Amino acid sequence: xxxxxxxxxxxxxxxxxxxxxxLEECGYDTDIAYDGMMGKSLALSIQYDLIVLDINLxxxxxxxxxxxxxxxxxxxxxxxxxxxxxxxxxLQGFEYGxxxxxxxxxxxxxxxxxxxxxxxxxxxxxxxxxxxxxxDLEINLDAKTITRAGIEIELRSKxxxxxxxxxxxxxxxxxxxxLIENVWGTNFDINSNVVDVYINxxxxxxxxxxxxxxxxxxxxxxxxxKDL
Numbered sequence: 001x002x003x004x005x006x007x008x009x010x011x012x013x014x015x016x017x018x019x020x021x022x023l024e025e026c027g028y029d030t031d032i033a034y035d036g037m038m039g040k041s042l043a044l045s046i047q048y049d050l051i052v053l054d055i056n057l058x059x060x061x062x063x064x065x066x067x068x069x070x071x072x073x074x075x076x077x078x079x080x081x082x083x084x085x086x087x088x089x090x091l092q093g094f095e096y097g098x099x100x101x102x103x104x105x106x107x108x109x110x111x112x113x114x115x116x117x118x119x120x121x122x123x124x125x126x127x128x129x130x131x132x133x134x135x136d137l138e139i140n141l142d143a144k145t146i147t148r149a150g151i152e153i154e155l156r157s158k159x160x161x162x163x164x165x166x167x168x169x170x171x172x173x174x175x176x177x178x179l180i181e182n183v184w185g186t187n188f189d190i191n192s193n194v195v196d197v198y199i200n201x202x203x204x205x206x207x208x209x210x211x212x213x214x215x216x217x218x219x220x221x222x223x224x225x226k227d228l
Contacts, residue, residue, distance in 0.1 A: 036060025070097035
């Protein structure tokens with residue numbers, strides 16, 4: 001099979017060289033960017049299969065670069081690789097559009113496992129197009145926008161991904177573990193309250209001031225998006 005092409009954005013030269021050598025030994029084709037500006041130039045001009053992105057970068061930090069990439073509607077999987085391991089940092093990375101998060105120091109075999117999982121997800125996820133309507137909620141799958149009663153509602157990247165996934169399962173009760181696996185990735189802490197946090201974000205933005213409410217809780221089972 002043809003090699004996957006991976007961009008490594010890492011300012012520590014020894015860490016970047018270590019990752020590059022290991023990935024190439026596993027058959028991946030890699031490029032390195034040593035700062036955020038160089039990473040931006042490569043990410044926006046070359047089609048990569050995955051981006052490994054440090055946060056503490058010169059010129060443009062990893063959060064900013066992730067946001068720039070997503071604003072250009074580039075959906076390449078992004079794995080944040082950083083010494084910042086607090087839940088707040090992870091949530092911020094997800095809000096800007098990151099797909100997974102691995103804290104330094106790390107075992108190389110775990111990095112490879114995360115990369116393989118992200119590549120598999122990106123290859124098996126269906127390409128959605130068109131519009132989903134639930135009551136007066138309209139989700140444009142091409143433009144990645146939503147409106148409720150004709151009012152456009154701005155969602156962050158992970159909020160939109162969560163809503164889109166629930167919308168494709170309209171009427172189905174979805175467990176927290178299923179949402180974590182499909183929205184945040186199989187490697188995310190299943191005991192985290194991240195799902196509840198983001199459900200509250202969505203409710204405040206697209207349910208609170210509208211009727212009927214569309215997001216419903218099934219105690220002990222999960223959440224369901226439906227119009228009745």
